[in-house]
Amino acid sequence: MTTQRAPAARALEELRGWHEKLRAQFPILTGHPELAYLDSAATSQKPEAVLDAVREYLTTSNANAGRGTYPWANRTTELMSETRRRIKEFLHDPDPERSGVHLTGGTTEGLRTVARDWLAPRLADGDEIVVPFADHEANLRPWLEVGELLARQGVRVRVRALPTQESSGEYDMAELARLVTPRTRLVAATHVHHVYGADMDVRRLRAAVGPGVPICLDAAQSVGHLPVSMAELDVDFAVFSGHKALALPGSGAVWARNARGPAFAPGGWDGSPNTTGAVALCAALDWLDAADTARVERWTRALAARLTDGLRRLPAYEVLGCPRSLAADSPMAGRQGIVTFRHRRIASGDLGFVLFHEGFMVRSDSLCQGGAGERQHSVRVSLHVYNSPEEVTRLLGALASLG
Ligand code: PMP
Numbered sequence: 001m002t003t004q005r006a007p008a009a010r011a012l013e014e015l016r017g018w019h020e021k022l023r024a025q026f027p028i029l030t031g032h033p034e035l036a037y038l039d040s041a042a043t044s045q046k047p048e049a050v051l052d053a054v055r056e057y058l059t060t061s062n063a064n065a066g067r068g069t070y071p072w073a074n075r076t077t078e079l080m081s082e083t084r085r086r087i088k089e090f091l092h093d094p095d096p097e098r099s100g101v102h103l104t105g106g107t108t109e110g111l112r113t114v115a116r117d118w119l120a121p122r123l124a125d126g127d128e129i130v131v132p133f134a135d136h137e138a139n140l141r142p143w144l145e146v147g148e149l150l151a152r153q154g155v156r157v158r159v160r161a162l163p164t165q166e167s168s169g170e171y172d173m174a175e176l177a178r179l180v181t182p183r184t185r186l187v188a189a190t191h192v193h194h195v196y197g198a199d200m201d202v203r204r205l206r207a208a209v210g211p212g213v214p215i216c217l218d219a220a221q222s223v224g225h226l227p228v229s230m231a232e233l234d235v236d237f238a239v240f241s242g243h244k245a246l247a248l249p250g251s252g253a254v255w256a257r258n259a260r261g262p263a264f265a266p267g268g269w270d271g272s273p274n275t276t277g278a279v280a281l282c283a284a285l286d287w288l289d290a291a292d293t294a295r296v297e298r299w300t301r302a303l304a305a306r307l308t309d310g311l312r313r314l315p316a317y318e319v320l321g322c323p324r325s326l327a328a329d330s331p332m333a334g335r336q337g338i339v340t341f342r343h344r345r346i347a348s349g350d351l352g353f354v355l356f357h358e359g360f361m362v363r364s365d366s367l368c369q370g371g372a373g374e375r376q377h378s379v380r381v382s383l384h385v386y387n388s389p390e391e392v393t394r395l396l397g398a399l400a401s402l403g
Helices: 006-014 016-023 048-060 071-090 107-122 141-152 173-179 202-209 275-291 293-312 348-357 389-401
Strands: 100-104 128-131 158-161 184-190 215-218 237-241 252-256 317-319 338-343 363-365 378-382
Touching: 006 016, 006 293, 016 293, 048 275, 071 100, 071 252, 071 275, 100 107, 100 275, 107 141, 107 184, 107 215, 107 237, 107 252, 128 141, 141 158, 173 202, 184 202, 202 215, 275 293, 293 317, 293 338, 293 389, 338 348, 348 363, 348 378, 348 389
Parallel strands: 128 158, 128 184, 184 215, 215 237
Antiparallel strands: 100 252, 237 252, 317 338, 338 378, 363 378
């Protein structure tokens, strides 16, 4: 009989050689062995292959895209379309002829573009949208802004909160099904929660909202961390940031299925695109596919399970959210590579400060959660393929020593 400890321990054992080979490809980490970078939900570190691709591009064919007809300009334009094609492939797009990819500066910009350029022109007085008030601000503000903009023009849009279960932060699908009306024009949701690390079980959204309502998914914490398949998820938009997926800051994309409502076509004059961002994103997706995102997911979930279980043995700490994953070294249902916790007596800001002095880079504030205030500060550890079991063990030792 397998013990409860098996899944995480087995994953860490089986994938150790794989992980070590990959970790060695991150110069910033090999250059600072005394530090543990545990803030990948904020931004990821970059492998050599991404740095090389950027250098190769800038030293061989740097030019503007979509302008000019000389070879460097043509190659740059091709690289941009190759990145869009690569994103569709990476997301297992079932109908790449119909879908579209719009390159953006990141998730926030992408969600705002969907809200402003696709949703706003379609909204009429009395329409409704459902948005996640307990998720990242980036997936709340753009929708609220659209409501405010239209209100100034006399169009009243009802913004309703995507129902969540108070204790866990999970979406309440039954309640959502009751909330949807013939006037519902969009449901916005999040794939993996950036505070609780919960996989929000978004496969169930379609059944809850019915066949006709567009769904916009914030995939900032899933793309690059686990396999994300548009063939499996019946959503209409998937929006993510390149910098969280091993690529450069200021890059990202909106993927649009273009099957419900008009095709997504961002308005206006875009200006010169972020060419190096696109080159880096393409290289990062190649790297992730070669590394195998299913293994990345297995590894980071195993690390998160080890950390969660260790924290639960320390009575001074409280792990937040996601009770589905809180059984002892659980089968890890529901928890991705993010663990957020509090010390029962030490303020989270102080804890973050102390941890940095021990060499751990963690996040400790309100974590950009919609509606979260000072009182809800906590410490977040977020993991990627380059993090090691030893880092987690060391962190648990440091946390234990604080009593
Ligand atoms: N959504 C989620 C779930 C996130 O975690 C983040 C970044 N922390 C964002 C959106 C915003 O991403 P960006 O800052 O790259 O626009």
